[in-house]
Amino acid sequence: MPAADLDPVLLHHIVNSLGWPDLRPLQADAVAPVLAGDDALVLAPTAGGKTEAAVFPLLTRMAAQRWTATSVLYVCPLKALLNNLLPRLETYAGWLGRRTAVWHGDVPASRRRAILFERPDILLTTPESLESMLVSTTVDHRTFFAGLQAVVVDEVHAFAGDDRGWHLLAVLERLTHLVGRPIQRVGLSATVGNPTDLLGWLQGSSAGTRTATIVAPDTPASRPVDAEVELDFVGSLANAATVIASLHAGEKRLVFCESRQVVEHLGQLLRAEGVTTFLSHASLSTDERRRAEQAFTEARDCVIVSTSTLELGIDVGDLDRVIQIDAPATVASFLQRLGRTGRRPGTTRNCLFLTLSGEALAEAAALLLLWRRGWVEPITAPPEPRHIVAQQILALALQEHRVGDQVVAGWWNGLRPFGTDVLLRHLVDEGFLDSDQGMMFIGPEAERRFGRRHFMDMTAVFTGAPEFTVLTGRAELGRVDPGLLTDEVRGDRLLLLAGRSWRVTYIDWRRRRCFVEPADSGGRARWTAPAGAIVGTSHELTRAVREVLLGADPPVQMTRRAASRLATERDELSSTVHPGGTVILRDGGEDLRWWTWAGYRANATLAATLTEVIDPVQRYDDRQIRLRDNLTPSEWRQLTADATQRLCLPQPDNKALEGLKFNAALPERLAIATLAARLSDLDGAATILKEPTRFISVT
Known part of the structure; x- marks a missing residue:
């Protein structure tokens, strides 16, 4: 029995303090590989017991091998998640006489000084706080991290898909170099489409050299058939509030929205309907969110309206219902949200979609079509993170004060793409680094651009809009x-x-x-998206919308009004889809549009490649591209015949460059190349070009 391999004191408390007769299958399967020191990826839906799957065997190793001082880091993407986990991990560690602490930007200086003195066995933190500890003049990082043995990365999928993931990997490599030995890495994740790739990514420079194990038992809760999902069309946010107020009285409901503005407006509408309502999103203060989440946890007949901030593992108590306004951007997000329900014995995971427009209805139907097929997006790291490489070189110079130009690359242990000579020379040439007899240190340009607040701006890899x-x-x-x-x-x-x-x-x-x-009533809510943020849906999801418009229905319960509105949407867009390929449509006026249904990045790639046939303004979105209004079918065939062999990367605009933090530390051509790679979808574009194209004229 795997549980028997855990520390006897720990096992006693699992049975007697927690009242568990045994470990869950996921937790049992994780014991052997984590105890053996393997790198591991633990996959399960929300509330699947992933934290215990990692922590119980690590605490067992800690006791058996007599680890001392700070030996385990528990890294999360959100401070709120760390705060939520702290009491639980304090309890588990306390059973073995071990200590746990949390370190992030909201922890007061006095508590940080105590942590440095006490050196707790488990430290809960964020990648940004780890970076700040490494570069801080008040932290003796060599001593503090000397006993580090293992790192747990919670919600690892949330890191891997953006630049925070590259930042996390680079910091972990620097810690590995600092302690002079491999550090066990355990990732905790919701279901992903490419777990082997995700685990290899998490291993970083150790991929292929250390034993790696995926822990993902097949349980009924993880299968899409074991959920009650309903798709509805309500037409407006006011109608959505009316439906929410009239359904599920006496139950605790979590409503997800896709923007902070919608959260605010829906919250106001629900309160006007007499519903006890709480709100959570990233632009609310920490105290305001905490009060709302605590009140929601303790209440019964109420609603909490949230953006994705409550998608991750923050505990808000037992939920009866999840309601989704319109559709989330990914199947993975939907799985996270769905996993918020069905935790109590005798209950089932459930979600009610309330869509506000015909377009949103089609997108929700497409997402549910993919979900029922068992498809989940693969998590891929953004390509060519040159700006993060530049940031890491500067952070290393802050950490070490002076670092030899011949040993810089060694701090990332061969992790691609860190340690590039081209960027190193550029940073020296432009004054970001000074050099003296082969030793490099922070230069005046880095001081000028990033030196505010003791270089704290350098620990975050995203530029937020001014608020x-x-x-x-x-x-x-x-x-x-x-x-x-x-x-x-x-x-x-x-x-x-x-x-x-x-x-x-x-x-x-x-x-x-x-x-x-x-004030009595009224008011506006608005937030600006970060500069250069790539909007739009993926190739796979947009193609699934096309399937829906061609007649595919997701095998979920659909209300009569949803079925009626979806029929209208199909009728209105019938000329833009064809089962045999893509459509080039001249609809009444002069506009000629190519309905690719390819997704935003694939259409950006097609527009960059087919400049001879594209409208000079290059207008495109997820679904279509505007063509030259005088284009003929024969010209089209001639000018696109070899397009798959000459696909081009899109050209990013200046606004997008501004949104790439640390782009000032890059040569402009490399900054542009980084963004161009991220804006493109070569495979999606090639797929579309291989399909037949029909010219249709509608009068």
Whole structure:
């Protein structure tokens, strides 16, 4: 029995303190590989017991091998998730006389000093806080991390798909170099489409040299058939609020929205309907979110409206229902959200989709079509992270104060693509680094661009849009887009934040703060997307929308009004889809559009490649590309005949460059090349070009 291999004291408490008769299959399967020191990827739905699957065998190793000081790092993408996990991990470690602490940006300086002195056995933290510890002049990182043996990366899929993943990998490699031995890496993840690739990514420079194990038992809870999913069309957010207010009285409901604006407006509408409502999104203050989540946990007949902030493993208690407004961007996100329900014995995972438009209805149907087929997006790291390489070289110079130019690359242990000579020379040539007899250190240009607040800006790999902090008295409510404070208005300037209306009383422009007082009603909510953010749906999801329009129905329950509206959507877009290939359509006027249904990045790639046939303005979206209005079928065939052999990367605009943090530390051509690679989908574009194309004219 695998549980018998755990520490006897730990096993006693699992049975007697937790009241578990045995480990779950996932936890039992994880014991042997984690005890053996293997790198591992543990896959399970939300609330599947992944934390215990990693921590129980690691605590057993800690006791058996007498690890001392800080030997385990538990890394999470969200501070709120760390705070939520701390009591549980303190309990588990305490059974063996071990200590746990949390370190992130909200932890006060006095507590950090105590942590440095105490050196807890398990430290819960974020990649950014790890970076700040390595570069801090107040942390003796060599001593503090000397006993490090293992790292647990929770929600590893949330890291791997963006630049935070590259940053995390690079920091882990520096820690490995610092302690001078391999560090066991255990990733915890929801279901992904490419677990082997994800585990190899997590291993970093050790991939192929260390034993790696995927722990993913097939359980009924992980299968799509074991969920009750309903698809509805309501037409407006006000109607959605009415439906939510009238259904499931007495139950605890979690409503997911795809933007902070929608969260705010829906929260306001639900309160007007008399529903006890709480809100959670990234622009609410930490205290405001914590109060809402705590109140929701303790309440019964209520709703919490959230963006993806509650998609990850933060515990908000037992849920009865998950409701989704429109559709999430990925099947993986839907699986996370679905996994919030069905945790109690005798209950089933469930989700109700309330769609606000015909387009959103088709997208939700497409996502559910893919889900029922068992398809989940593969998690892939963004290509060519040259800006993260530049950031890491500068961070290493801060960490070591002076570092030899011949040993820089060795700090990442051969991890591709870190340690490039081209970037190193550029950083020296442009003054980001100074050099003296082969030793490099921070230069004046790095001081000028990144030196604010003791280089703290260098620990985060994303550039956030500038926002104003909103306060009522001394209490912080959250942050808003500055446009809400500069737009011309008549009468009082009203904001909508935390689902409540506020009247602006004073704006401190220098300190970027505004003060508010409660208002009876009204107000606007708005936030600007980060500069250069790539919008649009994937190739696979957009192709699934095309399938839906061609008649495919997801095998889920669909309301009569959803079926009726979907029929209307199919009728209205019937001329844009054909089962035999793509369609080039001249619809009444002069516009000629190529309906590829290829996804945003594939269409960007096609537009960059087929400049001879594309409208000079190069207008495109997920579904179609605008062509030259005088293009003929014969010209089309001639000019696209060899297109699959000459696919081009899209050209990013200046706004996109601004959104690439640390792009100032790159040669412009390399910054452009990085963004171009990320904006492209060569495989998706090639797939579309191989399909037949039909010219259709509708009058």
